[in-house]
Amino acid sequence: MKLSIRLLAFVLSVFYYSLVGASPRIFPTGVTLYNPTKAYNSYVLFAGADDITHLIDMNGNDVHSWPYPGQPSELLDPNVTGGKLGHVLVQLKNGVGSFNNKEIGEVDWNNNIVWQWGKQAPDGEAQQHHDWYRLVNGNTLVLSHIKSVVFGYSNVTDDVIYEVTPAGSIVWKWIASEHINEFGISPEGIEYLKKRLAQSNESNRSLDYLHINDMHVIGDNHWFKAGEVRFNPSNIVFDSRNANFVAIIDKQTGKIIWRLGPNFPDTKIITPKDKGLRTVDQIAGQHDAHIIAAGLPGAGNLLLFDNQGSAGYPPVDVRSTSRVLEINPITLQIVWEYKGSLSGNSDRSFFSSYISSARRLPNGNTLINEGMNGRFFQVTPQGEIVWEYVSPYISKTKEGENKSFNNTVYRAQPIPYDWVPQGASHSEVAVEEIDVTKFKVPNQSK
């Protein structure tokens, strides 16, 4: 009896029509749905399209903000700040274009810059993009750009990871192009890439050939404890959007010791009728690949946002629907998958061709950022949406650009309440599901 009531409750709860997709011009922003009982209640940190770093609570209140953008903005775990609360990594000084980031730094709760890096970087600029990682020893891993020669073509935009000390010196470095033969790109793909490099050279453009868009230290995990040395906690997982692969770097040797993609078994991107686990099929343009931290449900599995945005050498066929995949990194099987249909919507209602993120929460929910629509939501393992938020922070038109407004968000980070100074307020008032078929913009005739 109890079970059937629960089942009924579940069936009812998934009849939730998403309010947003590719948006109409007019759409509600802020928190659109919130079930405090089922949600993991926390803050969320993100850099808005307004280039301000916002810390919001579950009701979307802007609890705290920092006047800096970040790709991403990241609030530091007190474990790596010596217990200091509410410190963020942000971009302090940007040049023209989002990748010409001159200075990065750590800013405290009261906006004091407590660490910065840029002038000591090669060429005097941080050139940081897409990610960073504060280590327990106080050093910071910084993902940056440099120019390299790749397959004989000069002036190619290459990815480099620096380990930078608090004093600003580089104590470890990994350059992607030195490992190009370890990425599994097929001979056909290499030919395609060379063609692209040649075209870019001819038109005086610098091809961002890998577009590495995340970099995380693996951290403690049960694989390593069981003797799987590839999963040494200090090793680094990253993904390449443009080449469709995820890989682990051996911190000691720099070698790629584990890889997912870029070549996948030729299965269709649809859920098979059988319930058995299946091997990962083609991912495309993915983001935020990381190993779920010890202590969280799914610990040790790889979680990623598979954008299904155009990418690949050569380009793969994509569908205009995104998915979030939880993958067993040993068997390479999908153990959990989120698509729009898991919430009772069309698969097409969940799509971000680029940016975006996915993070596992302590109660088993997943916080998903559908970046290009500035939409964050929390789903239960069964796909019930228990919290949804649409960023109300709109971009400012920069000089020389076409006037346009968007609320895109690169990444959304869940922040436990106790990671920020005491006294910071938070609200947990339910936002009940409304009937979208009766939800109207008010008539405002004069």
Add this chain to the structure above:
Amino acid sequence: MFVVTVDRTVSGVSEKPIADQTIYEVTSAGKIVWSWNAGDHIDEFGINPEGRELLRKVYVNGGKGHGFLTINDMQPIGSNKWFDGGDKRFDPDNIVIDSREASFIAIIEKKTGKIVWRIGGDYGKGIETNGVNANFATSPSLRPTLSNKVPRPIDQTSGQHDAHIIPKGLPGEGNLLVFDNEGPSGYPPTRISTQHGSRILEIDPIKKEIVWQYTALDSEQPVWDFFSSYISSARRLPNGNTLIDEGMNGRIFQITAVGEIVWEYVSPYFTKYQQESKSIFTNWVFRAQPVPYNWVPEGTPHSEIAVEEIDITKFRIPTKSK
């Protein structure tokens, strides 16, 4: 006149019956007086050898569905200035069709059944055309989706819908108006930019030039804010505006010639259907037809109360605590 799907063996594609499409002209008494089979004209659709090879691979063992070409619209041209000027290809009785799967738009000569005009499927530019927007110059696969200079030669459409000749008397009459979904499609598949959206294209069918277009950029939105990978429609209105149905989102809106959104509607009518064994809710709309007031019986009410643009950054769902 209507399009049906029929299982036929299409020579050169498959040895087994596949979903082909037929147009019937049916009298009011129900008699078929004219018919046309798409599969009989497979060599006239501009599918390149690589595409033909792929078609064969996909359909070697037969195949059902909406049609191997998915012809998704069909309209007689109607009276037009090109025919008046002597261009027989634009005989008012001739029929415009487009194929979603093979990304071509064509005119069927009613008398002979032959294709007398066509753009696509292979636009002949290959996949490597560089984008014009420097922001996207690093993407591995680029197509000129974001190009906004007009007039310019036609470029690759992908999965388009509702291709038709703008009727006489409307602004742009004689031009071809089409909703270019930029949805995955093509034999071989066309490559779509990482950041992409749908487009409305108005094409001069003689010069084969794009003379007007709409993307979300024209409404000061990111290009992906206007996107429907399938279904959808676009119709020119008497005042020069265009009524667009962004079908997969059930969003119907009217834009001016310069892209200002002056009316917007989101369908509140949902349906439930099965997708991969799951129940899905969607408010999709295949096509939206503008209907003049005087096409319906007198006395049918209509309301015209302004809905002013609201500040979405402050537009909230009400909080309701128990």
